[in-house]
Amino acid sequence: MAMMNLDSILEGRRSQPHMLVEVxxxxxxxxxxxxxxxxxxxxxxxxxxxxxVYRVAHFYKAFSLKPRGKNVITICTxxxxxVRGSDLLVNQVKGQLGIEPGDTTADGQIxxxxxxxVGACALGPIxxxxxxxxxxxxxxxxxxxxxxxxxxxxxxxxx
Amino acid sequence: xxxxxxxxxxxxPVRAExxxxxxxxxxxxxxxxxxxxxxxxxxxxxxxxxxxxxxxxNGRSKVTASCTLLxxxxxxxxxxxxxxxxxxxxxxxxxxxxxxxSKAIQDVAVRCGVKDVRYPFRNENCVLCGRCxxxxxERAKANALGFIGRGKDRHVDHPPGRLMDYCKNCNGCxxxxxxxxxxxGGPMKKGQERxxxxxxxxxxxxxQKMPGVCVWCELGKGFQCSRYLxx
Numbered sequence: 001m002a003m004m005n006l007d008s009i010l011e012g013r014r015s016q017p018h019m020l021v022e023v024x025x026x027x028x029x030x031x032x033x034x035x036x037x038x039x040x041x042x043x044x045x046x047x048x049x050x051x052x053v054y055r056v057a058h059f060y061k062a063f064s065l066k067p068r069g070k071n072v073i074t075i076c077t078x079x080x081x082x083v084r085g086s087d088l089l090v091n092q093v094k095g096q097l098g099i100e101p102g103d104t105t106a107d108g109q110i111x112x113x114x115x116x117x118v119g120a121c122a123l124g125p126i127x128x129x130x131x132x133x134x135x136x137x138x139x140x141x142x143x144x145x146x147x148x149x150x151x152x153x154x155x156x157x158x159x
Numbered sequence: 160x161x162x163x164x165x166x167x168x169x170x171x172p173v174r175a176e177x178x179x180x181x182x183x184x185x186x187x188x189x190x191x192x193x194x195x196x197x198x199x200x201x202x203x204x205x206x207x208x209x210x211x212x213x214x215x216x217n218g219r220s221k222v223t224a225s226c227t228l229l230x231x232x233x234x235x236x237x238x239x240x241x242x243x244x245x246x247x248x249x250x251x252x253x254x255x256x257x258x259x260x261s262k263a264i265q266d267v268a269v270r271c272g273v274k275d276v277r278y279p280f281r282n283e284n285c286v287l288c289g290r291c292x293x294x295x296x297e298r299a300k301a302n303a304l305g306f307i308g309r310g311k312d313r314h315v316d317h318p319p320g321r322l323m324d325y326c327k328n329c330n331g332c333x334x335x336x337x338x339x340x341x342x343x344g345g346p347m348k349k350g351q352e353r354x355x356x357x358x359x360x361x362x363x364x365x366x367q368k369m370p371g372v373c374v375w376c377e378l379g380k381g382f383q384c385s386r387y388l389x390x
Binding site for chain 2 (some may be wrong): 058
């Protein structure tokens with residue numbers, strides 16, 4: 001299944017090294033992360049050395065080499081968000097979920113990441129929850145959001 | 160047919176092949192510009208910044224790395240001014256502070272006139288000169304090594320999985336690594352780092368007053384100075 005999807009991503013882009021980032025973005029959208037096997041195939045099909053593929057994957061924060069949770073919570077720690085208290089949000093996450101930024105909870109529900117700017121400095125501190133932007137976050141609001149994200153999934157599991 | 164350009168390096172008019180770098184030209188004519196990350200015949204990336212020179216253009220001078228600067232007709236290069244010597248000394252000091260356990264780097268520091276190191280020693284094993292990466296890519300054509308990460312997390316690594324899948328066991332990366340030869344006194348432990356500086360006697364003049372020409376100092380052998388590799 002995954003291979004077939006990879007084929008459709010690579011369609012019309014084979015042997016074109018400059019399409020590397022495009023292919024990896026599509027792969028990231030589809031899988032949620034970049035699997036090792038898929039990257040080897042991409043390297044072979046595009047004619048890019050594997051080390052260069054990994055270099056690009058490590059360079060951009062948009063790519064993840066580890067599987068990510070269903071809820072991706074991105075905390076902005078840029079200058080504007082920092083002075084408005086984004087470190088409190090990071091501490092809140094650390095205390096509540098017991099994971100460091102960049103990690104995923106053991107049940108694979110929530111991934112927490114830190115980025116340097118999401119381009120909405122006037123509304124900071126910003127938290128991006130699955131591509132929806134939440135402005136003026138406080139630790140309390142973030143706690144409710146995480147509870148909801150984790151709790152809803154649990155209820156669904158029981159049902 | 161080869162095309163030639165005329166360049167002025169340290170006041171000496173020299174004729175250089177078009178498309179070569181200023182550093183290569185200077186080494187060819189025996190003008191000593193200290194360098195670390197440069198290997199003849201391999202593309203330069205300007206990682207160590209030791210080979211900085213001043214390029215004078217329209218009465219203004221610009222400091223830039225000579226290994227990535229290609230020769231142009233009528234270029235005026237100064238590699239031995241007070242400003243350059245001071246900056247180069249500072250760069251050499253930073254390199255020694257990052258990796259004191261390398262004879263090559265200690266030697267370069269002596270050549271650049273470092274007397275004491277003002278920065279805290281880090282005692283890392285890598286200065287990110289990229290010699291291993293470029294040897295692997297261009298001479299061995301193996302592409303087994305590369306830079307991973309960015310900023311302070313940048314390091315040399317191989318793709319996940321076993322290294323053996325890509326490596327051709329040519330040992331080029333180890334041969335050309337400036338860390339492969341330790342200082343004469345053996346490796347220094349954390350807290351004991353110091354500037355070696357004992358090879359000072361091998362310089363036949365004060366490093367600050369050294370002439371800008373290559374005098375075949377023994378120091379070059381430590382880091383495979385291109386002059387020794389070329390002959």
